[in-house]
Amino acid sequence: MVQESPTFSPLYRQIKGLILQALEAGEWRPGEAIPSETELAARFSVSQGTVRKAIDEMAADNLLLRRQGKGTFVASHSDPRAFFRFLRLVPLAGGIEPSTSVPLECWRAKAGQEAARTLGIKLGDPIIIVRRLLQFSSKPVVVDEIYLPGETFAGLSLDVLKDSHGSLYSLFESRFGVRMIRAEERIRAVAADRATAELLRVAEGSPLLSVERVSYTYGDKPVEWRRGLYSTADHCYYNDLG
Amino acid sequence: MVQESPTFSPLYRQIKGLILQALEAGEWRPGEAIPSETELAARFSVSQGTVRKAIDEMAADNLLLRRQGKGTFVASHSDPRAFFRFLRLVPLAGGIEPSTSVPLECWRAKAGQEAARTLGIKLGDPIIIVRRLLQFSSKPVVVDEIYLPGETFAGLSLDVLKDSHGSLYSLFESRFGVRMIRAEERIRAVAADRATAELLRVAEGSPLLSVERVSYTYGDKPVEWRRGLYSTADHCYYNDLG
DNA sequence: TATCTTATGTCTTATAGTAGACATAAGACG
DNA sequence: CGTCTTATGTCTACTATAAGACATAAGATA
Secondary structure, eight states: OOOOTTSOOOHHHHHHHHHHHHHHTTSSOTTSBOOOHHHHHHHHTSOHHHHHHHHHHHHHTTSEEEETTTEEEEOOTTSGGGGGGSOOEEETTOSOOOEEEEEEEEEEEEOOHHHHHHHTOOTTOEEEEEEEEEEETTEEEEEEEEEEETTTTTTOOHHHHHHOOSOHHHHHHHHHOOOOOEEEEEEEEEEOOHHHHHHHTOOTTOEEEEEEEEEEEGGGEEEEEEEEEEOOSSEEEEEEEO | OOOOTTSOOOHHHHHHHHHHHHHHTTSSOTTSBOOOHHHHHHHHTSOHHHHHHHHHHHHHTTSEEEETTTEEEEOOTTSGGGGGGSOOEEETTOSOOOEEEEEEEEEEEEOOHHHHHHHTOOTTOEEEEEEEEEEETTEEEEEEEEEEETTTTTTOOHHHHHHOOSOHHHHHHHHHOOOOOEEEEEEEEEEOOHHHHHHHTOOTTOEEEEEEEEEEEGGGEEEEEEEEEEOOSSEEEEEEEO
């Protein structure tokens, strides 16, 4: 039975909502397979095709990953395929380079006006601030300053960051159960300050890309605010306008 | 009958290819409605659902636009909805601003090494170079230098540009029958040179966004190469990482 | 017997087709 | 001029068949 107006939403979208709910509740972990379309159809008392359409949309949203003959899997940041979705930096020369993340600092603070607003928390709530350096082929390219709500990331420390391999989001996902699914970036050009210039080994005052990012998890809840300064001497920010 | 291996492609994708071909041949003009799913199904001797799936993909690619109860239309750059797909600049303050394009210069030249390679033409082939200023709320924000293959854009001049209203791509589409469907951008931070600084009314040497774009039409054929210098004093480049 | 190869069954998603619901526009009719 | 009807088109939901992946059993071979 379909819910009628005033807030009509087709059956397949209601099913999408239910699957999303199960996903959010952690019924299946990232990387795991979800039940087959047939099973989900039985569970929600709809036809398999309706479940398919729901899953289709979720696969398009990069929440699920279909693999023919195998099943449908919960998207994971550990998956190398998902790696370049949030890192748009490519070498000017072309090709791909090995990247390393070097944590510099990690400390606790209270949320100021701006942090509280963008992270959707109260003024003065605990936050964690991380500073790190991103290297390509052992050369420094990005300095990131990352603001996280202290509540959800309790236990995060410099040691934890140093021990972790793989991407930061991969760590957030496996250790804190927080899956980033969407992000917004705002890019500007700024002049390098003294400290950043030294870290990136460029002249003070030279132009850098300032990339401000807010990341969201299920239900469009913001869980990360970061600002990166990119040296575009040997790399550039690549964007495909489909 | 489905084409078997070695180059298997499902039926709906073959149909997509045929529709694409008709589109490219100009069978239906931008903004016009294409035949109904039923008609296309009859034309290609497949079922309506197969045509639907082909059209679904093309709508996802922004080549077609579905409108419930009305029909399916060829996407057009004249459509205000398509306007912000290729212009990612938003005011820092939020909201939307009226924008004006001011053509500065337009001259002919021969393709150099780099222009020939990116535009896929021969060294020395005729090209057209356009310089223009983009204003938001009457304040200069972007200086663009645009390289076009002379062959396809024969007849383009400063006067034509000045007479045209709406977006540049809208002009290309209606006057030269060239529809941009995809673009790649590479973004770097650079220092403003004297001339650009004056145009944008910023200090010489201040950091600017350098946005290099290659646009493609049907069949991934490159038809435009442009480089824009963006002042990010009051605006920023917005990107949604879905 | 031990091992390798081949067949087979069963799981999955992918693909194709059909029918009814619904939205919209345009003409018929008072 | 307003209301009803009809035509046209997409949207939604369902069904059926095909094909890939994989585990396992059966057979061949040494």
